[in-house]
Amino acid sequence: VDEMKNAINFLPKSIIIMDQEENIQNRTPLLDAMIEYKNKNCTPFDVPGHKYGRGSKELREIYGEKALSMDFNSMECLDILSNPSSVIKEAEDLLAKAYGGDKGYFVVNGTSAAVRTMIMTVCKPDDKIIVPRNAHKSVVSGLIMSGAVPVYVQPEYDEQLGVFHGVDTDNLKKVIVDNQDAKAVVIINPTYYGAVSELKEIVDFAHQYDMAVLVDEAHGAHLKFHKDLPISSMEAGADLAAVSTHKTGGSLTQSSALVSREGIVKSNQIRKILNINGTTSSSYLLMGSIDSARKNLAVNGEKIFDEILEISRYARKEINKIQGFYAFGKEIIGRPGVYGFDETKLVINSCRLGITGFDLYDMLRDDYNIQMELGDSYNVLAIISLGDNYSSIDILVEALKSISAKYENNEKRVNYFKNVGKLEVKMSPRDAFYSDTEKISLKNSVGRISAESVMAYPPGIPIVTPGEVITKEVVDYALYLKQNNALITDVEDLELNYIKVVI
Ligand SMILES: Cc1ncc(COP(=O)(O)O)c(C=O)c1O
Secondary structure (H helix, E strand, O other): HHHHHHHHHHOOOHHHHHHHHHHOOOOEEEEEEEHHHHHOOOOOOOOOOOOOOOOOHHHHHHHHHHOOOOOOOOEEHHEOOOOOOOOOHHHHHHHHHHOOEEEEEOOOHHHHHHHHHHHHHHHHOOOOEEEEOOHHHHHHHHHHOOOOEEEEOOOEEEEEOEEEOOHHHHHHHHHHHHHHOOOOEEEOOOOOOEEOOOOHHHHHHHHOOOOOEEEEEOOOOOOOHOOOOOOOOOOOOOOOEEHHHHHHHHOOOOOOEEEEOOOOOOOOHHHHHHHHHHHOOOOOOOOOOOHHHHHHHHHHHHHHHHHHHHHHHHHHHHOOOOOOOEEHHHHHHHHHOOOEEOOOOOEEEEEEHHOOOHHHHHHHHHHHHHOOOOOOOEEEEEOOOOOOOOHHHHHHHHHHHHHHHOOOOOOOOOOOOOOOOOOOOOOOOHHOOOEEEEEEEEHHHOOOOEEOOOEEEEOOOOEEEEOEEOOOHHHHHHHHHHHHOEEEEOOOOOOOEEEEEEE
């Protein structure tokens, strides 16, 4: 034993730390506590009322006995998310370490709750915040709830691909210099379509002005765990990150994480605000799944994503052989707003075939039993993640070949809709949302201040947000989405005949 100890003393420090770190990340304190409690076969007089599945034969049969028997509520041995001090705290500390932050927080109300929390942590009513205009609706909810005033930055629009990428660094720097009183900058890392902004440069620049950098990493829970993926929020030195473990990290739907770095943002506020945005009955099935996903990413991430990246590259190569489709990859790096690219986002552009992404999305679902992540005017998007393999890619490739053959001689050219351009902000989202309003016909609303957000979900990026002036392009685009059967959300009149505007 002494000889071994001596030998260890001569090992480089990094190797010893790596080894200890790996051992630590192998642990799942919350999951272990859940299993231990389940094995005790306790007689429950607490909620949930189904009492570990006994009260619902149907759910037992469909969801499985094991899952239901672990649908617990908080109790001493399982800790409590609103004020964790034992197993949840340990699991959150491991999460923070895995992502390279100082503190980690489990979130069970979706990444939307994490995004709202980031904004409400750094902004009081009337504080300014710099926001890319292609932000998700949860950012707008955060603005409404905090009362913060957005300074929107236009992301770079790619005419060929019909998508918004990241923000131009120089453009953003100028906005920071012109708005030195802003409390924070929001960055999306990566966008739904895989592009990343120049995160490290932006973080360093914003910090010179004492601005916090809040990263919406809903689509980047995996970035930290492979060297060929773009830089992650915490590696770039960001202050807060909302990380959708459920989207690409392998945890259950709705489970998510918030990671923070101590400095400009003080962590003592974060838990309080998470509790405002959260439930008092946090699901252990969700939390246990975050613990498990974190372990898997931290311990096996490099190996898993080696394979996922290979599969993604294979998919691109095969799809790009098919006439009429273009699955873009790293070759788009260098275009405006594209400083890096996440290859696990497989975007398939169908323009050359003369069909819209909306049509392709429907065809793949209805005729080939393939569910894509989203369809838009120009593209469909496939997320390649932990559960994918070469066979699932082959199914998609075969379907695309068949569609290509069908539309080979397609004379019809679709009317693609370009972006709606920059909108004028006349009021803060909160002021507009709580103003006196009237309902008017959408077609007659040009020039009025919107009191609601209009969007298609996915991607959940508002076409117009409360406080912005409605333009003809907004109306045309909203009607175009409706015509293409996109799922319209968040407006009171989902038929889009009427819209609520500020009186
Ligand atoms: C960029 C972005 N941010 C935040 C979210 C919110 O995530 P969740 O659905 O987990 O609330 C989404 C969801 O699609 C998103 O695309």
